Amino acid sequence: MEHWTEYTRFFTALLVILDPFMAVPIFLSLTPEATAAERSRIGAVATLTVALVLIVSALAGEALLTFMGTSLASLRVGGGIVLMLMALAMLRAEAGEVRASPDEVRTAEQKESVAIVPLAIPLLAGPGAISTVIIQMDRSTAPLHPWAVVGVIVLVCLILWMVLRLAVPIGNALGRIGLNTLSRLFGLVLTAIAVEIMANGLKALFPFLAQ
Numbered sequence: 001m002e003h004w005t006e007y008t009r010f011f012t013a014l015l016v017i018l019d020p021f022m023a024v025p026i027f028l029s030l031t032p033e034a035t036a037a038e039r040s041r042i043g044a045v046a047t048l049t050v051a052l053v054l055i056v057s058a059l060a061g062e063a064l065l066t067f068m069g070t071s072l073a074s075l076r077v078g079g080g081i082v083l084m085l086m087a088l089a090m091l092r093a094e095a096g097e098v099r100a101s102p103d104e105v106r107t108a109e110q111k112e113s114v115a116i117v118p119l120a121i122p123l124l125a126g127p128g129a130i131s132t133v134i135i136q137m138d139r140s141t142a143p144l145h146p147w148a149v150v151g152v153i154v155l156v157c158l159i160l161w162m163v164l165r166l167a168v169p170i171g172n173a174l175g176r177i178g179l180n181t182l183s184r185l186f187g188l189v190l191t192a193i194a195v196e197i198m199a200n201g202l203k204a205l206f207p208f209l210a211q
Contacts, residue, residue, distance in 0.1 A: 007148050010136050014156045016190045017083065017128045018050070019090065020163035021174075021182045026123065027167050030114040036168075042115045043164030049120035051157040054133050058149050061134030072138050076201025079131030083194035086128050090187025093180035124160065135197065 031039050065075060137149050163170060171179070203210040 016186045020160045024167045045115035046120040047161040050125040053125040054153045057130045058133040058137045073204035080194045080198030083128045087187045087190035090183045093183045
């Protein structure tokens with residue numbers, strides 16, 4: 001298995017990409033008429049959906065890429081670009097259309113349940129998070145590595161569930177300015193992660209860059 005710092009780095013990256021605090025104002029805006037119990041249920045369903053999507057992507061993602069004839073190096077570059085677009089939106093304290101388009105959000109506002117679409121997919125478990133877990137799974141062939149990756153995913157999803165469960169008090173305590181500040185800080189970290197992922201992908205595609 002990889003050194004423990006590899007998994008703390010993955011934990012930080014996935015937590016920043018999911019950005020539960022960015023989801024708080026969107027979650028509240030999509031559930032204005034919901035009771036506390038209904039919000040709790042919606043948050044739980046959304047978190048479970050995110051966990052399932054990311055775990056399945058981690059376990060089957062590389063096989064799917066091989067079937068489609070796409071290399072992991074290409075996914076690194078493409079995933080890095082997606083993460084960079086997300087980071088730039090976060091630096092502006094915006095959700096960004098990479099996560100969910102305005103039409104998806106407006107459509108969801110008219111539905112009774114928004115847990116799966118657009119909250120879980122694509123707002124949280126979007127292309128950035130999916131590409132990140134696929135890339136992480138390929139970093140080692142050690143027998144325990146897949147279990148460690150799944151464990152990190154579960155841990156991040158537990159934090160996501162706690163934030164969504166406490167969305168109302170968190171929103172009241174931090175306010176719009178506090179949430180925007182956290183989003184910008186996460187965006188800055190995500191920018192560095194995106195650059196690293198793209199650089200590794202480019203070196204794999206063009207080995208002369210590593211010389």
